[in-house]
Amino acid sequence: MASRQNPKPMTIDEGSVHIDPAVNKLKRILEGKPEPDFLPGEYIGNYTTIYNMCIQKPPHDQSQELYDKYGGIFEDYAKHTVLPSIMEKHDEYMLRELSRRWDINKIMVRWLSRFFFYLDRYFTVRRSLPSLTEVGMTSFRDHVYNNVHFNVKQVIIALVHKEREGQQIDRALLKNVLDLFVENGMGSIKRYEDDFEDFFLQESASYYSRRSSRWIQEDSCPEYMIKAEESLKKEKERVAHYLHSGTEPKLVDIVQTHLLVLVAKQLLEKENSGCSALLRDDKTDDLSRMYRLYHAIPKGLEPVAAAFRLHVTAEGNALIKQAEDAATSGSVEEQVLVRKIIDLHDKYMAYVMDCFQNDTLFHKALKEAFEIFCNKKVAGSSSAELLATFCDNLFRKAGNDKSNDDSTIESTIDNVVKLLDYISDKDLFVEFYRKKLARRLLFGRFNDDHERSILTKLKGQFGGQFTSKMEGMVTDMQLAKDHQTGFEEHIKNLPKGVDFTVTVLTTGFWPSYKTSDLNLPVEMVNCIESFKAYYAIKTNHKRLMWIYSLGTCNLTGRFDSKPIELIVSTYQAAVLCAFNNTDILTYQELLEQVNLSHEDLVRVLHSLSCAKYKFLNKQPASKTISKTDTFEFNSKFTDKMRRIKVCMRKFKKKKKEKTKLIMIVVKQVPLPPVDDRKKVVEDVDKDRRYAIDASLVRIMKSRKVLPHQQLVSECVEQLSRMFKPDIKMIKKRIEDLITRDYLERDTENPSTFKYVA
Template sequence: MDQGFELIDAAVTKLKRILEGKPEPAFGSHEYIENYTIVYNMCTQKPPDDLSQQLYDKYGGIFEDYDKHTMLPSIMEKHDEYMLRELSRMWDINKIMVRWLSHFFFYLDRYFITRRSLPSLTEVGMTCFRDHVYNNVHFNVKQVIIALIHKEREGQQVDSALLKNILDLFVQSGKGSMERYEDDFEKFFLQETASYYSRRSSSWILEDSCPEYMIKSEESLKKEKERVTHYLHSTTEPKLVEVVQTRLLVLVAKQLLEKESSGCSALLRDDKIDDLSRMYRLYHEIPKGLEPVAKAFRLHVTSEGNGLIKQAEDAATSGSVEEQVLVRKIIDLHDKYMAYVMDCFQNHTLFHKALKEAFEIFCNKKVAGSSSAELLATFCDNLFKKAGNDKSNDDSTIESTIDNVVKLLDYISDKDLFAEFYRKKQARRLLFGKFNDEHERSILTKLKGQFGGQFTSKMEGMVTDMQLAKDQQTGFEEHIKNGNTGKPKGVDFTVNVLTTGFWPSYKTSDLNLPLEMVNCIESFKAYYETKTKHRRLMWIYSLGICHLNGRFDPKPIELIVSTYQAAVLCAFNNTERLTYQELFEQLNLSHEDLVRVLHSLSCAKYKFLKKEPASKTISKTDSFEFNSKFTDKMRKCGESRYVPLPPVDDRKKVVEDVDKDRRYAIDASLVRIMKSRKVLPHQQLVSECVEQLSRMFKPDIKMIKKRIEDLISRDYLERDIENPNTFKYVA
């Protein structure tokens, strides 16, 4: 044993001299074989001469001695970066020693260590370095590393390779576990990082604008991630990023986003797209980090929208709102901030939700007494009337506007109210020919896709009726041409047959028509009876338009008037003068309708009749005569707007109709829920009913309670005897 150890010591001494850079020839292959053979011979002798255990202990002793008496003193006498360099050098020497001596003692690894389940030779060498060197220097080393990283953060150059090598030592000292690295270095490093960026944040938030602060924060995060790439362990990155984000972004989020002249609201106001995108990138990586940004976005959009509503309110004259201007501005606002959501905020659901909530707030406010549903319906009406009259309109622009209208409608809670207002205005457009069939069908297709077939069924029915009416008219003309019925002489007659269920209800009257008109009606009746026996025609004269030839002394003029106006004018075909009373008896009109018609013919822009005595009001003692001297520079004139219809936007009537429909809808919803559930507590029944109906309108809780009481009285539901707050369905 002594002889063998002596030979081994000689080889170890030579190895140490080589590693320390002293003049010594390199190991030749024969020396390697000799050293291996010495160990082999000492291990393969029969007991008690088998020296495997002594060799194993000898191997550990070599490292222990060298670590204690050579490496540690050499490292401890150095300071700062020089300490790191010496530690790095000694760590490299230790790794080389382990590799060489493991080769010399390889036979132990193959047999002795395996059989005894002892730590491997490599592990013994590393453990010795850890126990006798690392454990004595890691505290000081950690301090130096953190100081160097601080210098690097302040813009100075450091040796990244050196830091990486030293930190690898921290990792490998854990022998497969990250515990040493985390406890001896990472924990302190993260604490120092938090302190550093807390100081930075306190300084930057006072000195810099929001964009400047975010640029510095983004640059800091980028550099910390690079630091991980260069020398920190990869497991440190998420913890390091979280610390930096917390100190630079999370803790100052409110202060940063609400900066007076450069916060989120100012960036949105000034269209700072790059800065907003940077804000999204920074806060997107933080759990729940986008919530304050989305909140700031929602508040800003709400404020802008409320500003538009206030402007419209201030600009409204005598209760009349410029809905074209207001809706256009709201559409532009929506386009602007939807672009922000898509581009700056990467189509994130949180910002879609914020935009929706903001628009729902101000889109449901009344303007000068008009609901948003009514304003949007009026906007559509004007858009389509203009498109129907002006054929030069760009279809793609109108299609884009239609898309925007459907988007806005999604934010309005009273969609059923919009549907009713829209239907009444649509009916008027269709009846008076101020429509474009493609545009009418386009919006209905989009509304149907968004809100379902029930929402548009009546509107689609009206459009279909107009198409069928054209075919009906063609058939009627063919019928007359074939001599099946007498053609009314000198009269062109067009009829629109409408389905009662689709159209709004209109006023009917037993107006006594001129003979020519009566003949026309009889002629169409005869034709219609050949087509169907099961439908009854009801004539609505209040919706008619007539073109009359007026033979005035200066020149003949074509008059465009309502059926009521036409009946009054035709009464003067056989006489020049008629009193109010005579007209009243002859025409069988109500006093209110006759006054309105006579006023339009004698006191308005076109005075086709002369009134005695001359005044601006109609009384029962007035008399009228045909104004043969009337003339106009145009060949056609008239104002068919004097059709004595109830106003199409009779707000009160529409609201009453919708309220009635809502009562039916609530009843149906309650019965549907109870039929499937059988027994439900009051609160759950109400909440489920609200959820079911909120797609079309926001039901009033008081109304739901009233409908529940009504259903109980009608024996659809009953209260539970033991718990009055629970309802049962009565089958």
């Protein structure tokens, strides 16, 4: 039987006879020379030759030799064909040639790797060698790219510079070339960064440094920002069109640094066009642009916010100074001032919301600015008092004029609550507001919806404790109506006497008022006894305390010419009724009969005998009341009015006027007490001492031991929602608590306190 012989092993030289013509043909095709395409048989023939050489038994296996030959083909082509063709070109032509050669190299790698594919299947994997594709790419990098990238980089930078100066360039070409930088990193961006990006960023920094130096001298702030914004936009477009995406944050940072950060102070403070000028001239578009530019920079908005805060503070201080200058005799036009401050707040809150995109930094700046000037006194009046007076006027007008627009008042209420948030002495506002609310409620000059609306908003903003007493006052007024209805029902079957209206107040809710042991006319005494009897039936264990200083009475004065209705205080009514049984009384007789203090009786007699309406004739005639004076009922008094309201607060008017009177109506409705600013402040100071004591004890009870500084800071933090505690007062309260055995000093460290259980 004849045996089959193995074919003769093929050497690398023998194999090259088949391989080299195919390689040369491929080169000619890639060079664009006339050459027919590969036939299927040619491709299969070359693949088979290489396959057979690779599967030969050792030592005839030609895999290593073929692998080396494959690398040599690319090396020879790169050194002797590709590199010379690139180096002979310049500028943009060099880039085009490099791009063309890079594309040719990729095609060549794809075709030759097919011929030598069997090497990749087994040989390169088993030996852990670079793949055929990697060998082809590496050869281009080592023998072409490494020799031309410096010159290429210079050309690219020059083209970018031309584009920055407004000229057109071939962006697609730059993208292809820069992709070559990236791809020659073999999966890493480092080669692109080292060979191109670092130098490009340095050149960009130099370019924008020069631009910045020139623009900051030549242009206004808005013009400069337009150029800076346009530059940022163009650089981002540059990245999108041909630079690597990783370059964008670095390039943007360079542009921001040189165009915005390094010149921020100079730009924002530019005379007649800086941030303050933009705010002054309401340049909202430019302010929005400033926000957009500096928002993207870490801490870039801080100087803008600082300029905003200073500008708002200056405008607010100007309003305070105007109000101070316009104040007459210590009287402040709080309606004008508060309205202007509200308008100022609306204006700059719109800036915060629109121009500054609701940024918390600008909310904080606005708050700090308003806290500065909203806590300044104007002609001796605190901002808390002015705001309370503003509210009082607003609600009194709303109570009297039913045609008021509710939406406008609600908007004003919202603004008042916002302004109050900036005022540190909120407890002082509460006390002033409570006293004025009492006057509105007791005098019937209020709108229930508006009063409840502001209390709801204040409660939501500052908590229930802030409004608890005022809510109680409003509730009392509703209960008082119920009591009055019940009282009228109770007396409807009794003989008709004097009309009598009572407002029952809860002591803890309302301000304290002056009381006296006034001797009332018998008609009033009967009314009071009737109401006491009714109230005793309706309630248990509650005692009525009558505040005559708040009452008003409607009397009919029987004068010779005609009867006139007089609206007077309870004190005035008691004095006038003393003349029902006699025409002449001395000062001392009146003092004993009505049982008023000297000061109150002087005020009453002055209003009845020395003011505009002279219902009593005084002997001797003068403008002052003395203890030796005698008073006579003026039956000759006449006036064209049929109803006269007699006020005790005006002491100057001179006219001679007359009366004889009989009491017919008594209304136990309060007159507004004279505001005593000093007393309000004293009451608030007293309440603050209690609040500080409570806070200190509360803190120490939970912490047991605390150093002085920490105790003070925690106390300030707890109380600052209502008022800004004075550090000296806190120290005094600590010493007082030590003397009262609530706290004690640590024996080893006197600056540390312990809670005494």
